[in-house]
Structures are given as structure tokens and as C-alpha cells.
Amino acid sequence: MKTILILLFLQIAVLTSGQNTKIGNDLYLYSQPDPVQNCTPDIKFDPAIHENVAGPYDGSNASFIWPFDVLLDEGIVLVNYVDDLSGGSIKDYNDNDWSYNGHNGTDLCLHDFRNMDRFYSVKAAESGTVVQIEMNNPDRNTAMGGDPANIVLIRHDDGSYAYYYHLMRKSVLVKLGEYVLQGKEIGYVGSSGSSTDAHLHFEPGYFTNGSWNKRDPWQGTYNHLASMWQNQPGYIGFRDFKMHDMGVFTAGQVGGNMANLTFAMLKERLITPNTVSCYEDKIGFWMQFQCNNTGKQIRFELRNSNGVLIDDVYFFASVQNQYSWSWWTPDFNPGISATGDWYVRLLYDNVEKGRYFFNVQLLTSNRPRLYPVAGKCFRRTLLVQKDTLRVRPVRSNMQYDLLNAPPNVTITNDSIINISTLNQTFREKEFKVIASIGGSASLRDTMIYKLIDTTKEDFTGNGIVSLELYFSS
Numbered sequence: 089m090k091t092i093l094i095l096l097f098l099q100i101a102v103l104t105s106g107q108n109t110k111i112g113n114d115l116y117l118y119s120q121p122d123p124v125q126n127c128t129p130d131i132k133f134d135p136a137i138h139e140n141v142a143g144p145y146d147g148s149n150a151s152f153i154w155p156f157d158v159l160l161d162e163g164i165v166l167v168n169y170v171d172d173l174s175g176g177s178i179k180d181y182n183d184n185d186w187s188y189n190g191h192n193g194t195d196l197c198l199h200d201f202r203n204m205d206r207f208y209s210v211k212a213a214e215s216g217t218v219v220q221i222e223m224n225n226p227d228r229n230t231a232m233g234g235d236p237a238n239i240v241l242i243r244h245d246d247g248s249y250a251y252y253y254h255l256m257r258k259s260v261l262v263k264l265g266e267y268v269l270q271g272k273e274i275g276y277v278g279s280s281g282s283s284t285d286a287h288l289h290f291e292p293g294y295f296t297n298g299s300w301n302k303r304d305p306w307q308g309t310y311n312h313l314a315s316m317w318q319n320q321p322g323y324i325g326f327r328d329f330k331m332h333d334m335g336v337f338t339a340g341q342v343g344g345n346m347a348n349l350t351f352a353m354l355k356e357r358l359i360t361p362n363t364v365s366c367y368e369d370k371i372g373f374w375m376q377f378q379c380n381n382t383g384k385q386i387r388f389e390l391r392n393s394n395g396v397l398i399d400d401v402y403f404f405a406s407v408q409n410q411y412s413w414s415w416w417t418p419d420f421n422p423g424i425s426a427t428g429d430w431y432v433r434l435l436y437d438n439v440e441k442g443r444y445f446f447n448v449q450l451l452t453s454n455r456p457r458l459y460p461v462a463g464k465c466f467r468r469t470l471l472v473q474k475d476t477l478r479v480r481p482v483r484s485n486m487q488y489d490l491l492n493a494p495p496n497v498t499i500t501n502d503s504i505i506n507i508s509t510l511n512q513t514f515r516e517k518e519f520k521v522i523a524s525i526g527g528s529a530s531l532r533d534t535m536i537y538k539l540i541d542t543t544k545e546d547f548t549g550n551g552i553v554s555l556e557l558y559f560s561s
């Protein structure tokens with residue numbers, strides 16, 4: 089009995105910490121495991137907040153817009169549809185299983201936390217009244233820990249609702265009781281609550297007789313109800329293969345052990361070097377992808393500056409990967425005569441899906457990387473606010489430039505940003521600080537700031553207006 093329990097615990101530990109597997113010579117796969125619990129809690133009827141409608145709710149009058157500025161597959165990865173089948177198996181709206189068991193919404197992920205720090209707005213898919221806000225929970229979670237999420241709940245004119253889950257801490261931009269129009273920014277994508285990645289869980293539905301009923305907004309061969317989308321994006325669950333992102337890394341960037349890449353490193357996005365030394369013993373390539381169980385070949389190729397194939401490796405699409413990374417760490421060290429623009433190619437079924445160039449020189453040189461990560465938001469205050477930029481790894485010869493900065497922002501001592509918001513005349517402005525090595529166009533990184541003066545919008549509601557994004561660095 090004891091042994092069984094221990095095995096059970098081990099199994100749970102494996103499932104919840106991700107499946108990081110060696111699948112070949114110097115070749116690895118991290119596949120996001122199916123959650124062991126829903127990424128949203130059971131929604132309970134609260135008569136102080138919620139209203140019933142007569143069921144079943146039709147939903148055919150709905151006309152949702154896409155809740156982001158960016159389109160599907162252009163920074164947004166659709167990882168899970170709604171599971172429309174109760175019980176132990178999965179049916180998404182198109183009679184397939186691009187979901188996990190018991191999932192009540194649609195999960196729309198960013199590539200990584202670095203993208204999260206660049207403030208991906210969530211927009212109201214439909215007009216309605218804000219009836220519930222949660223906004224004080226940590227937002228960089230990487231586990232399904234059952235923690236409460238930051239949410240906005242909007243009640244539509246027809247009595248239905250839409251939940252927007254996992255938002256960034258204190259990023260909610262609407263007020264309780266406010267009527268928001270379709271397309272209004274309501275907050276930023278985060279990873280609060282039971283969440284392994286920066287994503288929006290979008291869950292429309294309605295209350296009948298005091299209980300919550302999800303309503304799958306997607307129409308297809310399994311869910312015959314009307315689509316709730318104005319323009320329903322195409323189904324991605326039958327797609328053979330999609331490469332979302334790729335890059336290069338060296339041993340020094342991952343603590344020396346390239347075999348031991350953690351999923352936390354992948355989710356923060358590995359720092360990509362600008363140049364790689366011709367004396368590196370090994371070099372690493374990673375890619376983020378989705379694929380189906382087609383049995384077809386997925387191949388990395390390492391090619392030198394003349395396009396000559398130096399090494400390659402492959403594996404087969406043997407499972408359904410809804411949110412996965414693969415990386416390859418071949419031997420390198422081509423010597424001083426091999427400098428130039430090398431590249432790695434990624435092929436699916438012998439068709440090129442991506443190509444990533446890197447420059448081979450005597451020394452490895454990382455791009456500057458601003459600390460904490462890539463973005464920060466300041467709200468209006470009476471004080472001058474400061475933020476100290478750092479560069480990882482620390483370098484001399486650093487140059488810091490402001491881009492589109494309003495007059496109340498200055499930079500001193502090379503890397504200290506001073507923000508005086510007392511006389512800020514605008515509600516919201518974004519500016520950038522670019523750190524570069526001696527002004528280099530390629531050896532650079534960008535820190536994005538948002539300044540928000542929430543008093544500049546004539547709110548008449550009674551909600552919270554604070555906006556101060558939180559970084560756990």
C-alpha cells in the first residue's frame with residue numbers, strides 16, 4: 089500500500105511539473121502535460137453578483153470579437169478548446185480532442201513570460217457590465233496550484249456572461265459597475281491562479297436556476313449551437329504541425345548543463361546570443377511548436393555559412409502536442425576557420441518550417457538583457473518614481489536610449505529612469521528604453537514602460553483604479 093502511494097505521488101509530481109523527456113541523441117522534448125484540475129474553479133452562483141436567465145440559453149445573438157490585438161498564431165497559441173463531453177473523455181467542438189478533460193473555456197497562451205511582460209491587452213469580446221473583479225493575486229504562476237486568479241466578469245445585455253481569467257496582478261483597467269463596450273481593454277494577460285503559462289482562459293456562459301452553464305462559443309461538427317464569434321477563427325486541432333518560435337542558446341546561458349534545461353527557462357524564453365564562439369563545445373537549438381500524431385518526421389539541421397549540412401537529428405510526431413518545446417544540443421567547436429553566418433533549419437515532413445541564423449565568431453556574445461525582464465507599468469503618483477535598469481550579463485560600454493518617452497521621463501546615471509507623473513497630461517503612454525552595447529543595432533534589448541494616469545478617465549463607478557504591475561523577477 090505504501091509503495092503504491094509513493095508511486096502515485098511520483099506520478100502526480102511528474103504530471104504537474106511537466107514532461108521533460110530525452111527523445112534522442114542530445115535531443116529533448118518538453119510537452120505541457122494535461123492539467124490534473126480545471127484551470128478555473130467551479131463557478132458558484134452568488135445572488136449579490138449574478139442573475140439567472142431562463143435556460144437553455146441560445147447564444148445565437150452573440151457577436152464576439154477576438155479578445156486581443158494580435159491574431160491567433162501570431163503571438164497567441166490556442167492550447168485548449170472547450171471540452172463539450174462530460175465524463176472521462178474529451179470532445180472539442182469539432183469532434184476531436186484539442187482540450188483537456190473537463191475544460192470549460194478556451195485557453196489562449198502567449199509564447200512565454202517575456203511576452204507577458206510586454207503587456208498583451210485583453211479586450212472585451214462583447215459589450216456589457218463589469219460585475220466582478222479580482223486583481224491582487226500573483227501572476228507568474230507555473231503550476232495548477234488551486235490559487236485564486238485575477239478575473240474580470242462581464243454580464244452581457246442578453247443576460248449571459250463572459251469570464252476572463254488569469255490576468256496580470258493589478259492590471260485590471262475597468263471598474264466594477266462600468267459598462268464596457270466591445271473591444272475595450274480590460275486588463276493584461278497574466279498567469280494568476282491555477283495556471284502554468286501566461287494565458288487567457290475565456291469562458292462564456294450563463295446562470296440558470298442558480299448554477300453555471302458554460303457555453304462553447306465555437307461551432308463545428310460536434311457543437312452544433314450557433315457560433316458566438318463574429319468571425320470564427322479556423323480550427324487548429326487537425327493541423328499537422330505549427331512552429332511558433334525558435335532560437336539558439338549556449339551552455340553558459342543555462343548554467344552550464346544543456347541537458348538539464350528546465351521548463352521554467354523555456355517559459356521565460358532563453359536569451360539568444362548574437363554571436364556564438366567557434367570554440368563552444370556544444371550549441372543548443374530550441375523551438376516551440378504544436379503538432380498532431382501524424383507519424384511524420386520533425387528534423388533539426390545545423391548548416392554552416394556555406395549552407396553545408398554539418399549535423400542533423402530528427403524525431404517523429406507520435407503524440408498530440410498542444411503546447412510543447414523541443415531542443416537539440418549537438419557537439420559544435422568547428423574551429424576558427426568556420427566563422428560566419430550559420431543557421432539551423434527546422435523541417436516537418438521534409439518541408440522547411442523555420443530557419444534561425446546565428447553568427448559564429450571567436451567569442452560568444454549575448455545580447456544585452458534588461459532586468460527584471462522586459463516591461464513595467466507605472467501609475468500616476470505625486471512622487472518621482474525611479475527604476476534602475478540592469479543588464480544581464482553585466483557589460484561595460486553600455487548605452488541607454490529613450491524612445492518615444494514623454495517629457496516627464498528622463499534617464500540619468502546611465503541606467504536610472506526617473507518618472508515624474510505629477511503633471512502628466514495624458515492617460516496612457518508607452519515608451520521604451522533601449523540598452524545596447526555602444527549603440528550597436530544588433531547587440532541590444534528593449535525595456536517597455538507604460539505610464540498610466542487612471543484619474544484621466546472620467547470614471548463614475550465605485551471600483552478600483554489602481555494599476556501597478558507586479559514583477560517577481
Ligand SMILES: [Zn+2]
Pocket residue numbers: 127128168191192193194195288289290
Ligand atoms: Zn482554461
